[in-house]
Amino acid sequence: MFKPRPVEARTPDERDSAESLAQTLPPLVLAAEHLVNAFDMGVHGRRRAGTGEDFWQFKRYGPDDSTTSIDWRQSAKREHVYIRQKEQETAETVWIWRDEARTMAYGSETNGPSKLSRATVLSLALALSLSKSGEKFGLLGQEEKASTGPASFNRLVDRIVKMQTPSLRELTSANRLSNKSTIVLISDFLHELPEITETVRHFVNLGCNGYLLHIADPAEVDLPFQGRTRFLSMAAEDSLTLGRVEAVREEYQSLFEAHRAAIMSLTENVSWDYDFHLTDEAAGNAFARLYEALNIRGATK
Template sequence: MFKPRPVEARAPDERDSAESLAQTLPPLILAAEHLVNAFDMGVHGRRRAGTGEDFWQFKQYGPDDSTTSIDWRQSAKREHVYIRQKEQETAETVWIWRDDARTMAYGSVREGPSKLSRATVLSLALAMSLSKSGEKFGLLGQDEKASTGPASFNRLVDRIGTMQTPSLQSLTSANRLSNKSTVVLISDFLLELPDISDVIRHFVNLGCNGYLLHIADPAEVDLPFQGRTRFLSMAEEDSLTLGRVEAVREEYQTLFNAHRTAIMSLAENVSWDYTFHRTDEAASIAFAKLYETLNIRGAAK
């Protein structure tokens, strides 16, 4: 699959990509920490009523509420009848998979983020936020148990910096997930739809919930190039030259949007969540959707 990259901006090989990522991890961690701190201060968690033991709030009694939940002491102090709600126990484990295929190294703006760096920041921010809230997480496709806390986050950072991520297709061999797990897949999803569908169906059959975070470079969406342009394949040593790239822009955008819509439909058909994110947008936009959809609680006190 050809990517809209000018010939002078040749993709790095896998070793260069790995070394480059390892060198940039510290600033990416700082960027992730900035995201998490902003949401801890501004959102204070997304708690829900449930069957836990921790008190959450008093709520006015409604026709769908059980009479056994009425708090008679509080009701006696007020004009209406109130129930005592408890915070929902979160028994889920969040498994994170961040694609590091060669296509993820693409970045059309020299000073802007590549798809890989943006995916890494969002993965780190998600893990950091889960760690601070006391919820279990782990890297999908790695031989380790999910856990939480600073040590778990540091282990995740080390694995991201030193180990190659397994391919999306290989995730169909991941069978040790409980049916209360949530799978977060972060990728450009430049794969055939049947391959993506097989992975989603595998986790659905395990009883997992899921979240697809689809990342794209703005040049991949808009194809903004003009005139004669040579495109280099990110995955193979191959190239394609177009005499007037603007002549195929509309057809290209139609195909790109059709692929994006098809991926979204795959998610919606199994009640998974889907977010499309361009790297020229603020990382906080994508993280906000992750934060809210996964119902991450405020940092543990």
């Protein structure tokens, strides 16, 4: 299992990033709370028959149904015999990972969100919604066991600030997960496709379900710049100067779309979910799709 490094053990650049995140985290937590509270937590439940404790519906008795499930009181009120079905009970655990690669710090708009801040808000909103619904969650790559409740959410917030998030490649060392785990990876996925494939396949081989939330800045998709432009690498000290950006725009957009299509194809091949989200869109849209895909139980009253 990946052993996270504390803030003190990080490089100067990593410490600066961690300190910056610590300063901005309180408003991000507040934004996550507003996001969850604005979303109707009560209308989406796991509406499937199963062996849980919560009543779902009465169903007319059929030849394949057990006689022990017959509800005689309800049947006495009706013309036919009915059984009582209960809502399916699941024991899934959701493991959350949000990429902290240097490229995630990018934001093209001065007052707009960076990819990292958007990924953090969505991670916190997901954890909070799982906490409210009584389901287990945890940060992927951390040593703590998954748990639920307000204390677990507060601990997750603390871990985001104090511990370094493992890289995409380091996630392959996480191997103590149950086959009922769901993996949520939130990233700009500006990684080589073989690296993404290796990580996804690792969790598939463990029997995990998964959801890839692909976050991008609009400028990364459209390349809207004009004329002579200097591009500084966020992953290294390199830079690239183009005399006429518009001359390469079409080729760049084709390459970006091909990379996105390849990631989408990967998830389809392993029956994982995939969503693409631009930072100039409402965070609530991405959260709603994530919430629906994970089929989170409505909040307990």
